[in-house]
Amino acid sequence: MAQVYNWQIHRRMEYPHAEHHPQRQFAFVFNLNRCIACQTCTFACKSTWTFSKGQEYMWWNNVETKPYGGYPQFWDVKLLNMLEETNPGGQKWNGKTFEGKTIFEAAQKHIGEEPQRVLGYLPTDEEWRFPNIYEDTALSRKGVPDAYDKEGVKLPEHRTWFFYLARICNHCTYPGCLAACPRNAIYKRPEDGVVLVDQERCRGYRKCMEGCPYKKTMYRPTTRIMEKCIACYPRLEGRDPETGGRPMETRCMVECIGQIRLQGLVKIGKDGGWAEDRYHPIYYLVKIAKVALPLYPQFGTEPNGYYIPPRWVPRAYLKQMFGPGVDHAIETYMVPERELLAVLQLFRKTTRVIFRYEIKEGPKVFETEIHGKPFTLYNDTVIGYDDLGTEVIRTQVEEPFHVRPNIHQNSI
């Protein structure tokens, strides 16, 4: 095993391959305070990439109700349990450092039927049913399979907190799927860090499905090989005519009506970490404001999806899910500083990938107290630029609110 540095757990760790890094890395931020589980992202992806035979159960993008739902069901609970069994009582953070075992380190201690490079399991066919079964998915009447209940069915109503967790492949820096593949059929693209399956090499052993902690590689029975989220790479490469050759965000990002998503390509430095890029929106949210956090960083794959945690959820649960930065992230989000408020306005304002932003200071609008802290709102203008430095979006902190009149509701 090679030793690699994982900044999210603040230490070196063991990984089956030597350290190699792309020039840029596909990364994204999802604001979970805003997700309403409309599943528009889910269907945007489905209708683009997974509408064919053998892909019926595949949802490369899914939105699940936490802590109740999961796709596949129980994916995170099962792996957390396996890690705890392998390292009882030891899966702990000490400040920013994770002192427990990652899925690569725990695999060496795991006693099972076969040796594993990556600690994991294969979900059952039943667990793969539907992106949010029992939550958004209507049930058939008991004892009457494959038929809808004509009198209607009732979805569960939760009496307490929950939130929606939107997920795609995290295009991890140290992918579990890549590490687990016995045929080296999975690779990270050097130009953008997108993780892809080489379908010529893949033999459908499903080791990647076992090894991906987020369960984002999927088996296609009609071709007997694996498939996964490709980060809409033709759009990322600027091959969609709409953007005239410039990088474009993925289908799931662009369609988000809740405006919870922002995608970017961050610069990777010589040391393999994110190169300083102060006015890159993703860099700012993750590294400067520290308001967006990785999903289950303790798994050790250094996922490149980041989440602004939902502020009403019990902190212990959030810390297990997003690591030790939760308190800071929520406090920062609840009373946002001037720059953060402006950068949050960039979410879902353009289909182009934003590489740099600029803020032009605007007038003071009001002074007040937000959650007991002094706060001043400035109507700043935020401008986003593409990879060539061309302006692609310009908006203000105080955006005008337009309501389409009834007579024009269906006029698009």
Add this chain to the structure above:
Amino acid sequence: MPKSEFDPEDPIEFIGVQLRGQSEAALRDMTLCFAEEFVREGWDEEKIFAVFRNPFYQGPYLAWKQKGDEFIRSVIGDAIRMWRPDEGRI
């Protein structure tokens, strides 16, 4: 097959199980968060209130169902006072 009986002792089976961590404060914070997000988007009180009354928005709706009109309006009012203070506007 879907189950109609739930086992509260089953650590994996969350469906229909009441979770620890339920409190009035958490429920109010969830309500306030939804209200603040929409106030920041520029929505007015009536539009935000309609979201809470709509069963298709499960989060807001669960708060309205448990706490009723008065509570929801008061929380929306708090969010509006925070993010749209008439006093202090320059």
